[in-house]
Amino acid sequence: MIRVCLLGAGNVATHLFNAFQNTKSINLVQWYNRDIKKISTFKNTVDITDDISKLSEADIYIIAVSDDVIPEVSTALPFENRLVVHTSGSVNVHSLDKKNRRGVFYPLQTFSKDVPVNFANVPICIEALDKTDLKPLAQLAEAIGSPWYKISTEQRQTLHLAAVFVNNFTNQLYRIAHEISDAKNINFDILKPLITETAKKVQEVSPYMAQTGPAKRNDKKTIKKHLKLLENENHKAIYELLTESIKKTHGVSSRPRTKTDKRK
Amino acid sequence: MIRVCLLGAGNVATHLFNAFQNTKSINLVQWYNRDIKKISTFKNTVDITDDISKLSEADIYIIAVSDDVIPEVSTALPFENRLVVHTSGSVNVHSLDKKNRRGVFYPLQTFSKDVPVNFANVPICIEALDKTDLKPLAQLAEAIGSPWYKISTEQRQTLHLAAVFVNNFTNQLYRIAHEISDAKNINFDILKPLITETAKKVQEVSPYMAQTGPAKRNDKKTIKKHLKLLENENHKAIYELLTESIKKTHGVSSRPRTKTDKRK
Numbered sequence: 350m351i352r353v354c355l356l357g358a359g360n361v362a363t364h365l366f367n368a369f370q371n372t373k374s375i376n377l378v379q380w381y382n383r384d385i386k387k388i389s390t391f392k393n394t395v396d397i398t399d400d401i402s403k404l405s406e407a408d409i410y411i412i413a414v415s416d417d418v419i420p421e422v423s424t425a426l427p428f429e430n431r432l433v434v435h436t437s438g439s440v441n442v443h444s445l446d447k448k449n450r451r452g453v454f455y456p457l458q459t460f461s462k463d464v465p466v467n468f469a470n471v472p473i474c475i476e477a478l479d480k481t482d483l484k485p486l487a488q489l490a491e492a493i494g495s496p497w498y499k500i501s502t503e504q505r506q507t508l509h510l511a512a513v514f515v516n517n518f519t520n521q522l523y524r525i526a527h528e529i530s531d532a533k534n535i536n537f538d539i540l541k542p543l544i545t546e547t548a549k550k551v552q553e554v555s556p557y558m559a560q561t562g563p564a565k566r567n568d569k570k571t572i573k574k575h576l577k578l579l580e581n582e583n584h585k586a587i588y589e590l591l592t593e594s595i596k597k598t599h600g601v602s603s604r605p606r607t608k609t610d611k612r613k
Numbered sequence: 614m615i616r617v618c619l620l621g622a623g624n625v626a627t628h629l630f631n632a633f634q635n636t637k638s639i640n641l642v643q644w645y646n647r648d649i650k651k652i653s654t655f656k657n658t659v660d661i662t663d664d665i666s667k668l669s670e671a672d673i674y675i676i677a678v679s680d681d682v683i684p685e686v687s688t689a690l691p692f693e694n695r696l697v698v699h700t701s702g703s704v705n706v707h708s709l710d711k712k713n714r715r716g717v718f719y720p721l722q723t724f725s726k727d728v729p730v731n732f733a734n735v736p737i738c739i740e741a742l743d744k745t746d747l748k749p750l751a752q753l754a755e756a757i758g759s760p761w762y763k764i765s766t767e768q769r770q771t772l773h774l775a776a777v778f779v780n781n782f783t784n785q786l787y788r789i790a791h792e793i794s795d796a797k798n799i800n801f802d803i804l805k806p807l808i809t810e811t812a813k814k815v816q817e818v819s820p821y822m823a824q825t826g827p828a829k830r831n832d833k834k835t836i837k838k839h840l841k842l843l844e845n846e847n848h849k850a851i852y853e854l855l856t857e858s859i860k861k862t863h864g865v866s867s868r869p870r871t872k873t874d875k876r877k
Contacts, residue, residue, distance in 0.1 A: 538736075
């Protein structure tokens with residue numbers, strides 16, 4: 350039985366709370382939040398508190414608060430030499446107060462407030478300054494059904510960056526497609542199966558192998574046609590830059606291939 | 614029973630062939646290809662030919678060949694006043710020879726050569742110069758289980774462009790994430806559930822509503838951190854341009870919102 354104390358009541362904290370509640374091998378001993386109102390609905394389910402000086406004993410303390418306040422919350426902890434982790438993708442593990450054993454428990458996924466999360470689809474990146482602390486963090490991940498990966502701070506920050514590409518930027522491409530089709534009264538639903546299939550393809554095949562389209566074929570006629578159709582200057586710039594990027598990746602332009610190209 | 618004659622043996626033609634074979638309400642009367650060798654394996658299943666002057670009678674002739682040769686194939690047809698369609702996303706319906714009744718049957722999806730296609734996930738964009746021809750095209754789509762949409766040539770060309778954004782460009786963002794994580798020895802598998810979830814989210818919620826991340830929050834500190842991490846100039850330029858685009862969409866920069874923003 351892993352005893353957990355959860356700090357914070359944002360998106361990640363709330364989804365972790367739900368996961369912990371549904372797991373027999375985890376004993377959520379306490380839920381702390383600065384503003385008690387945000388968690389008071391759960392007072393009959395779990396011991397809640399807004400007094401950080403009165404935290405109960407636990408095996409793992411999870412600080413799931415905004416990046417900016419992680420250091421101050423970790424400093425306010427009223428004990429020493431216990432395992433304390435944060436859940437951020439970009440904050441260094443050393444930002445935690447060194448009076449405790451420090452680590453990271455970073456769930457790499459996009460969370461919507463009201464949509465239940467299946468943690469089987471949430472890889473957990475774990476890190477610990479003391480190697481022996483990796484085991485309880487891995488057990489915690491396994492208890493909620495998540496795959497876990499041992500990841501260094503540098504790797505985690507890189508993953509956080511890569512996540513911006515595959516999540517925020519990809520979503521913005523969807524948005525642009527939505528704008529373009531809206532302008533011609535086209536139902537965006539028509540594009541949804543293609544969006545699904547594009548994501549599905551790279552689950553099995555590398556993105557390098559999965560690439561198709563006018564840029565990869567260097568089909569100048571179609572590219573010219575598309576650029577003519579685009580009215581928004583920002584959309585046009587994105588089209589040109591990503592077309593250039595695909596050409597570079599696939600050796601269509603004069604640039605030599607990179608090591609990664611050759612591998613897959 | 615819809616009688617169909619299929620012309621061409623590329624990716625789209627082959628997947629359509631399989632779909633037609635598996636559908637009782639479609640009678641594939643003939644399969645034509647300039648190079649008979651490419652389809653000769655199927656000679657016991659269907660009447661095959663490489664002689665365009667000897668095409669059988671059918672209700673719909675589907676020209677599924679490269680964009681460039683659609684006009685010449687349609688001109689070579691040895692009959693008049695029959696329903697002839699092409700399957701291209703970008704070719705004008707008027708590119709078909711006017712001696713026949715002209716239309717389009719454009720499946721909007723990414724096809725891999727050896728992966729079987731479930732046509733329930735393939736929206737078909739149909740167009741016909743003579744309105745009465747829309748019905749058999751819709752019936753053909755329904756026979757293979759595909760949702761269909763009545764789409765004009767201009768709309769289809771716009772969809773083809775939008776598809777480049779949600780498929781080719783999105784895939785290139787996956788590729789960049791792959792490169793970035795490879796460089797730090799990070800397993801790309803960690804990002805796969807996020808890729809899936811990002812595509813899944815916009816099936817229900819508009820991309821505008823689904824957006825999250827540093828650009829939308831105007832989190833300058835994280836953006837600066839990310840730009841510092843990026844070593845490749847092309848990746849950096851893409852990061853900056855897409856961050857700018859998200860800011861514009863969500864009114865973070867000084868630019869006024871557009872009509873589409875307000876709607877969703």
